[in-house]
Amino acid sequence: RDKEKIEKIVTSLGLKIGARESRHADPKVHLNAISMVCNKLPSPLDITAERVEKLMCVGARTFDSLPPETQELKS
Secondary structure, three states, rough: HHHHHHHHHHHHHHOOOOOOHHHHOOOOHHHHHHHHHHHHHHHOOOOOOOHHHHHHHHOOOOHHHOHHHHHHHHO
């Protein structure tokens, strides 16, 4: 029920609560929005190697062109 705690959780997770959810006075709506993100997004450990490469590459740059130190982050 403490809005400050909810804001701290949202900030620490790097989330944004939508305008529709933030208008609600009921803290359960905010917590439900937070839990949906946690339940629906895949764990970084569960994503495929292809997806990792796509997330790390911007534009026409290929994964192989990244510095070796950056490529090590894939594992």
